[in-house]
Amino acid sequence: MIELDINGTKRSVDAEADTPLLYVLRDHLAMNGAKFGCGLGQCGACTVMVDGEAVFSCMTPVSVLAGRKIRTIEGLGTVEQPGALQRAFIDEQAAQCGYCIAGMIMRAQALLEKNSSPSDAEIRRHMMPNLCRCGTHMRIVKAVRRAAQTMRAEADKPKSAGQT
Amino acid sequence: MSIKVVRALSVSRRRFLAAGGSLVIGFSLSPKALFAQGSPAATKLPGSLNTTPMIDSWIRLGADGSITVLTGKAELGQGVRTALIQIAAEQLFVQPGKIQLITADTRRTPDEGYTAGSNSMKDSGTAIMNAAAQVREILIARAAVRLGLSADKLKAEDGAVIVSDGRRIAFGDLVGGELTRVRAESQIKLKDPASYTVVGHSMQRVDIPAKVTGGAAYVQDLRLPGMVHARVVRPPAYGAQLRELQSASVEKMPGVLKVVHDGSYVAVVAEREFDAIRAMRALAAAARWDERALLPEPSELFDYLTRLPYDSFIDADNHATTAGVTKTVEANYRRPYQMHGAIGPSCAVGLYKDDSLTVWTHSQGVYPLRKSIAEMLKLPEDRVQCIHPEGAGCYGHNGADDAGADAALIARAFPGRPVRVQWMREQEHLWEPYGPAMMTAAKASLDGGGNIVDWEYEVTSNTHSTRPGGAGNLMPAWHLAIPFTPPQPKPIPLPEGGGDRNAIPYYKIPSVRVVHRFVPSMPIRVSALRALGAYANVFSIESFMDELALAGRTDPVEFRLRHLEDPRAREVVTLAASRFGWSSYAPDKGRGRGFAFARYKSLGAYLAVALEVDVDRETGKVRVVRAVATVDSGQAVNPDGIRNQVEGGVLQSISWTLLEAVSFDKKSITSADWSQYPILRFPELPDTVEVHVVDRPGQPFLGTGEAAQGPTAAAIANAVAAASNVRIRELPLDRKRVKVALGV
Amino acid sequence: MTARGVASFLILAAGVAATSWAADVAPTAKPAADQSMADSTLIARGAELAAIGNCASCHTHPEGKSFAGGRPIKTPFGTLYSTNITPDNETGIGKWSAEDFLRAMHDGVAPGRRNLYPAFPYDHFTRLTDNDVEAIYAFVMTREPVRLTAPPNQLAFPMNLRSALSVWKVLFLERGAYRPDPQQDAEWNRGAYLVEGLGHCGACHTPRNAMGAEEHTRDFDGGQSEGWDAPALNSSSPAPSAWTAEQLYAYLRQGRDENHGTAVGPMKPVVDNLSQVPESDVRAIARYVAWRMNRGQLVRVAATSSDSAQTVIGDGEAIFRGACASCHEAEASGGPIRSGRTVPLSLTTSVNAPDARNAIHIVLEGIWPDAGEKGAFMPPFEGAFTEQQLAALLGYVRSRYARGPAWSDLPKQVRAIMHTGQKQ
Structure with a gap:
């Protein structure tokens, strides 16, 4: 049994040490966000975050993940309450088939947590490992930019009285 | 108006209806429609109503007010689900959110063939628009009877029939217990497009929220109770035969439930997905194959294709006396094999139970797949059901149908539990049917005024459809001990065309001769890739138009307009040029502009592209800096959906045109993954891509999805020529080719 | 750089600052670098030579135009930015004469008596024949001019003083063309000329001293580049199976040899360039490097199982x-x-x-x-x-x-x- 911290929840998983995280998420834990795209680290459809960095879950064996913080797109928000990037992808209609999008959002999230106002060039460089085949790239870049704006605006807001 | 109410609904059909009574309505209506689509002949019904005329095949109302719309088309990421909902909502006068749309399913929806050819709006959109209008009229008529008023005192509004005095009857209350089933009428009173509130207005796609939050959105996400996982071991190359397979140790691996072995067909079933992958790898390592060198020498591919036997089809042969020829220009163009390259490898789930098979598949054609699988398994068709959940974008005939066949074969070998099989990346790259390599030859003459007076064009191509028309088109069936073999390929006839799609120029030219050299024999597996032959033909014709404009010393846009009569064509051309700033363009060093236009299939969407490229003379690297596209898809349903599709088409075509070619050696395909078949990545994007939609309210839907592929390719080649004075006629315009052409 | 190195450099720099005797060079008039006049054969040869010299790698920003410079080059002394060597008059070398170019290549001096930093490997280029420099000049001057000024270098004192480089040159620059070894055949000598001169292989593969100069007593003993190790190309080569000339040729030509590995890091652009030059030159380079690697007795540490990890x-x-x-x-x-x-x-x-x-x-x-x-x-x-x-x-x-x-x-x-x- 391996204990994993996924989106802040401890999950015990009965998987062999060399099992890539992707299959634990999808198969053992029935989570849809991370997608199988290549199993080679070439396309980024499986991208999740580990300790704040974007990683290919198809290449990351669960044995290295004990005690580390895993985030998937399920941890960013829901249809009812989407996170800033999810909201921005909806607002920009930044999907066609959408298969790559969860990975795109997770890679973008890792960027925005380090750089709250990336330039277009920085966004493009950062997103390089992730492939989109439908040609949604321009909208994806716009959505990341839009989310960065929202996140900055949120961060600038004075905390309301009730909040600690 | 006379209303016919027909009682007919089978028990099996009833199963799928919402709780409560249902009303399925049809009616006969005198043909007084003011806004009828197209020009229906007396016997021809609009869109797919022509093949599926019963209204209850398309629209069902529940007593609870629920509205179910059915389409035989599939959501492929092109946004058709949302557009069809918009169309139905508009004609029914309901909020789009009230409509549940069911897509391709052989037990539930109409048979609309394939979701392909940019035909979904024309086929299904038109059918649903008319069916919805017919349903709305019958609801009004029913309410009129109930209220004792004449129908013209009533109107539909927000899911109800209302009277001017404020009385209203919800649609659900009009349903009653009686079930109705009638034929569609050929001419229905459609809503005045000027009063549209949903159609023609951008609507957020209904499928996107789940896709961005990790909801179940794809066949890959399907998790049925008791489901197990399978993987297939493919031969290392076309034609390879399994010589030896020691599978005993694999059968003992943890989690392995079964090894399926039938001739050269090998698969494994396991409880867990990664167990199946481990076992697949072990099987692959254990398998011994006999391989033969069957492929042509890559450097001689085009000579090889030229030497194969072919059938000639004369697509056009109009002669006019040509006088005053001052200049004749000739050019040959080539396009390599190119890949669909779905980001998600193909996947399907099969369940074989009680001698019946259900396959969940992202095939573009559930009905043809059902027929093919039934043939492969020797089952009656009614024992096979194919249901379409979404997959990753396919852009044509990729591995989807074959994965469906895998699921069928493995599920039959492992009955009782649902079996999910997904391909590995290298399987998708190596086994999908590619877009065919093509060659074209163009020759034309100009008169003293710089007008084209004659035009000869020849296109050489394999087939552009090996879609399942039977078990022989399912690749897994080739590997069985008793194999199925692919049928003799056939060309797709014009006006749609296959290799000759868009081979006839859309320009006014007195003498035109177009020949399609159809090559039946295929060294490499090919089939339909987005736009089919139109990609290479429009690349050729629109490159050639620039070469002719240059020969006639005319501006390329001006030259096209001079030969374009159709005012809608002229409008997209003029608009693209003006939005791009064509007339005031002043390039920086190493930059150039390019233009191209086509009307897809000569009967679909009008699309023009103007773009700017940057050519690095030292490396040969080309980057599209900015692109402007204008599109007229007829009545625009979801303008932002059209923009999204065209934007995607432009970017995908940039990738095809600058980077992509399937590579192979004499034994096997070598483009096994993305490192050996590179596609566009973020740093290579244009700075901007603009799409302008020319809406044509009330005009027929023309479709959008494939219209940008050809024009973008030609516009890039034209821009590279403008930037560097070098005309490149072979795709892709990759770094090496461009650098060689540029020289030192 | 060690503390001692800095100290000695400072002393030397102070000693010469007043006289500034280096770089006694006057800018010459701009040549008529008319593209139509240029000899296309010469340009083509220059292109091949520039590829062997790997010029574009340093003189091109990853997202910029070829040869327009601006690429940051990290050194132990700070960050340098490569210069624009396109023939732009204001920001590139458009006004340079052939003599200016020759002086830069051979002596590390730019017009205006500006000493060049030895990140530009003139300590190797000084071995080039005048004819080869002329060909490279013809090539460079017929590129697209690009207007781009590189960011200012970020170097700590005293390295920020160009005059100090005069001292460096006195100590470390051995001027002079390559002298063929009559004991060896033409291919060997061609290889040596390219490796020691234009290819400047030692710039990465030879260790550097505290003042950033190659330690010629340890030629090809392995150095560093951009944070990567450049492995030894002499008998200390870490390759477990000795390189043959044929294998080196495959590696340099295709970027990969199945007995040794794939070119990565800063070596990747080198092999990309070598895929575009005459085969005979790559074979000559391979021959010479293989000779250097195998000249000494190959001493291998016997395979042992690790006991520390x-x-x-x-x-x-x-x-x-x-x-x-x-x-x-x-x-x-x-x-x-x-x-x-x-x-x-x-x-x-x-x-x-x-x-x-x-x-x-x-x-x-x-x-x-x-x-x-x-x-x-x-x-x-x-x-x-x-x-x-x-x-x-x-x-x-x-x-x-x-x-x-x-x-x-x-x-x-x-x-x-x-x-x-x-x-x-």
Whole structure:
């Protein structure tokens, strides 16, 4: 049994040490966000975050993940309450088939947590490992930019009285 | 108006209806429609109503007010689900959110063939628009009877029939217990497009929220109770035969439930997905194959294709006396094999139970797949059901149908539990049917005024459809001990065309001769890739138009307009040029502009592209800096959906045109993954891509999805020529080719 | 740079500052570099020579125009920015005469008596014949002019003083053309000329002293470049199987040799360039380098099982099985990468090198083909592993595949590269 911290929840998983995280998420834990795209680290459809960095879950064996913080797109928000990037992808209609999008959002999230106002060039460089085949790239870049704006605006807001 | 109410609904059909009574309505209506689509002949019904005329095949109302719309088309990421909902909502006068749309399913929806050819709006959109209008009229008529008023005192509004005095009857209350089933009428009173509130207005796609939050959105996400996982071991190359397979140790691996072995067909079933992958790898390592060198020498591919036997089809042969020829220009163009390259490898789930098979598949054609699988398994068709959940974008005939066949074969070998099989990346790259390599030859003459007076064009191509028309088109069936073999390929006839799609120029030219050299024999597996032959033909014709404009010393846009009569064509051309700033363009060093236009299939969407490229003379690297596209898809349903599709088409075509070619050696395909078949990545994007939609309210839907592929390719080649004075006629315009052409 | 090195440099620099006797060069008039007049054969030869000289790698920003400069070059003394060598009159070398260009190449002096930093390897280019410099000049001056000014260099005192470079030159610049060795045949001499001169291989593969000059007593003993180790090209080569000229040719021409590995890091653009030059030149380079490597007795550390990394090997093996084996044991594992596409780890230079630096870089950054190009690929594992995990993985790989002893400072080096932003 391996204990994993996924989106802040401890999950015990009965998987062999060399099992890539992707299959634990999808198969053992029935989570849809991370997608199988290549199993080679070439396309980024499986991208999740580990300790704040974007990683290919198809290449990351669960044995290295004990005690580390895993985030998937399920941890960013829901249809009812989407996170800033999810909201921005909806607002920009930044999907066609959408298969790559969860990975795109997770890679973008890792960027925005380090750089709250990336330039277009920085966004493009950062997103390089992730492939989109439908040609949604321009909208994806716009959505990341839009989310960065929202996140900055949120961060600038004075905390309301009730909040600690 | 006379209303016919027909009682007919089978028990099996009833199963799928919402709780409560249902009303399925049809009616006969005198043909007084003011806004009828197209020009229906007396016997021809609009869109797919022509093949599926019963209204209850398309629209069902529940007593609870629920509205179910059915389409035989599939959501492929092109946004058709949302557009069809918009169309139905508009004609029914309901909020789009009230409509549940069911897509391709052989037990539930109409048979609309394939979701392909940019035909979904024309086929299904038109059918649903008319069916919805017919349903709305019958609801009004029913309410009129109930209220004792004449129908013209009533109107539909927000899911109800209302009277001017404020009385209203919800649609659900009009349903009653009686079930109705009638034929569609050929001419229905459609809503005045000027009063549209949903159609023609951008609507957020209904499928996107789940896709961005990790909801179940794809066949890959399907998790049925008791489901197990399978993987297939493919031969290392076309034609390879399994010589030896020691599978005993694999059968003992943890989690392995079964090894399926039938001739050269090998698969494994396991409880867990990664167990199946481990076992697949072990099987692959254990398998011994006999391989033969069957492929042509890559450097001689085009000579090889030229030497194969072919059938000639004369697509056009109009002669006019040509006088005053001052200049004749000739050019040959080539396009390599190119890949669909779905980001998600193909996947399907099969369940074989009680001698019946259900396959969940992202095939573009559930009905043809059902027929093919039934043939492969020797089952009656009614024992096979194919249901379409979404997959990753396919852009044509990729591995989807074959994965469906895998699921069928493995599920039959492992009955009782649902079996999910997904391909590995290298399987998708190596086994999908590619877009065919093509060659074209163009020759034309100009008169003293710089007008084209004659035009000869020849296109050489394999087939552009090996879609399942039977078990022989399912690749897994080739590997069985008793194999199925692919049928003799056939060309797709014009006006749609296959290799000759868009081979006839859309320009006014007195003498035109177009020949399609159809090559039946295929060294490499090919089939339909987005736009089919139109990609290479429009690349050729629109490159050639620039070469002719240059020969006639005319501006390329001006030259096209001079030969374009159709005012809608002229409008997209003029608009693209003006939005791009064509007339005031002043390039920086190493930059150039390019233009191209086509009307897809000569009967679909009008699309023009103007773009700017940057050519690095030292490396040969080309980057599209900015692109402007204008599109007229007829009545625009979801303008932002059209923009999204065209934007995607432009970017995908940039990738095809600058980077992509399937590579192979004499034994096997070598483009096994993305490192050996590179596609566009973020740093290579244009700075901007603009799409302008020319809406044509009330005009027929023309479709959008494939219209940008050809024009973008030609516009890039034209821009590279403008930037560097070098005309490149072979795709892709990759770094090496461009650098060689540029020289030192 | 060591403290002692800085001190000695300061003294020397102070001693000459007043006289500034170097760079007694007056700018000459701009030549008539008319493209239509230029000899196309000369330009073509210049193109090949510029490729062998790997000029574009340094003089091109990753997202910029070829030869327009602006690429940051990190040195132990600070960051330099490569100059624009396109023929733009204001920001490039458009106003340079052939003589100006020759002086820059041979003496490291630009018009205006500006001493050039030896990151521009004129200590090698000084070996070039005047004819070859002329060809490179003809090539460079017929490129597209690009208007681009590189950012100012960020160097600490005293390295920011160009005058100080005069001293450096006195100490370390041996001017003069290559002198052929009459004992050797023409191909050998061609190889030596290209390796020692234009190819400036020693700039990376020879260790440098505290003042940034190559230590010629240790030619090709292995150096550093952009945070990567440039392995020794002499008898200290870490390659477990001795390089033959034929293998070196394959490696330099195609970027890969199945007995040694794939060109990565700063070597990748070198081999990309060498794929475009005359085959005979690459064969000559390969011949000469193979000669240098095998001239001495090959001394190999006998294969031993590591005894230092025992505590972590168990973890390392599990990580290897999960993250690496499907490709690196393709043959046995039936994995996605076909046999022949990966070089056996036991043969690769990075795994057998005395130092783990390159192996760390490769695992963290992966191997990417250039944008839009086919090529060798390995996924980057940055973020996937903790320091301890990466050290365990590499300790396992080293003990299992390499002939040498365990990397002694592995955890420290992993930490340094993961946390000090040494990766490029």
